[in-house]
Amino acid sequence: MVETRPARRATNTGPGRLLIAVYLLFAIAATSRAGLQIATRFDEAPVAYLLSALAALIYIVAAVGLARAGHTGRRVALACCSLELVGVVAVGILSLADKELFPDETVWSQFGSGYGYIPLVLPVLGLFWLWRTRRDPA
Amino acid sequence: MTSAAAADSPVDGILATASIVLSLLVAVWALVAAVRHRPPDRVQVAGLAVLELILLALAVVALVAVGGGERPGEPGAFFGYLVTLVCMPPLAWVLARMEPTRWGSAIVCAVCLVAPVVVVRLQQTWEVLGG
Numbered sequence: 001m002v003e004t005r006p007a008r009r010a011t012n013t014g015p016g017r018l019l020i021a022v023y024l025l026f027a028i029a030a031t032s033r034a035g036l037q038i039a040t041r042f043d044e045a046p047v048a049y050l051l052s053a054l055a056a057l058i059y060i061v062a063a064v065g066l067a068r069a070g071h072t073g074r075r076v077a078l079a080c081c082s083l084e085l086v087g088v089v090a091v092g093i094l095s096l097a098d099k100e101l102f103p104d105e106t107v108w109s110q111f112g113s114g115y116g117y118i119p120l121v122l123p124v125l126g127l128f129w130l131w132r133t134r135r136d137p138a
Numbered sequence: 139m140t141s142a143a144a145a146d147s148p149v150d151g152i153l154a155t156a157s158i159v160l161s162l163l164v165a166v167w168a169l170v171a172a173v174r175h176r177p178p179d180r181v182q183v184a185g186l187a188v189l190e191l192i193l194l195a196l197a198v199v200a201l202v203a204v205g206g207g208e209r210p211g212e213p214g215a216f217f218g219y220l221v222t223l224v225c226m227p228p229l230a231w232v233l234a235r236m237e238p239t240r241w242g243s244a245i246v247c248a249v250c251l252v253a254p255v256v257v258v259r260l261q262q263t264w265e266v267l268g269g
Contacts, residue, residue, distance in 0.1 A: 013241075017241055018245050021249060028229075029219070032221035032222060037214040114215070
């Protein structure tokens with residue numbers, strides 16, 4: 001790494017802002033998709049649509065957490081990224097094992113294959129970024 | 139090879155092609171800027187503006203088709219992608235303004251790399267998959 005800046009760094013500048021951009025994109029994508037599905041045909045696949053809504057909420061909160069930086073923001077982002085990683089792996093496995101459970105695709109189905117596997121990579125990048133910027137005074 | 143039915147898709151025409159090409163061009167330009175440690179320049183901003191206009195036109199064409207009684211194969215995903223697509227250039231612009239460093243260019247690059255994927259997904263979710 002050829003960064004010349006001091007070691008201490010907020011989560012919301014530099015590469016962190018890029019991460020926030022991707023999180024915001026996913027927040028918009030998941031929110032609009034889940035919102036429409038819940039509004040128009042909720043009874044077809046309630047589990048899948050509620051899950052999409054939950055994923056959307058987590059993306060929004062994670063983006064806000066990263067953007068707010070600070071101690072609380074970091075904790076919020078840490079919780080969201082962890083939850084996301086667990087969610088995408090669990091749903092990925094479940095959607096492969098039992099297709100009946102998710103008759104309609106969610107953001108996290110098949111490890112996010114419908115979204116270029118970015119849902120799987122994103123929480124890892126988020127956690128990595130939180131780890132990289134961890135030198136903030138406690 | 140896709141079927142001939144794709145020809146009447148409202149999101150599969152000159153506008154879609156133009157948005158993909160322009161988006162990739164801006165992405166390359168922004169990538170060069172990011173590699174050279176340059177903040178977003180006028181070319182990137184202008185590229186995002188033109189891209190947004192094309193995407194808005196694409197959205198209007200799609201909505202007109204829906205208004206005319208046509209339906210996408212997967213409405214949930216289709217409109218999700220459509221809303222996302224239209225939000226992308228402004229999002230890139232706002233964040234690039236907030237980050238006047240090489241990472242601002244990286245944001246523009248990332249968004250402009252994702253946009254063509256979303257356009258392709260838009261086309262896929264319009265076509266009725268598996269009847």
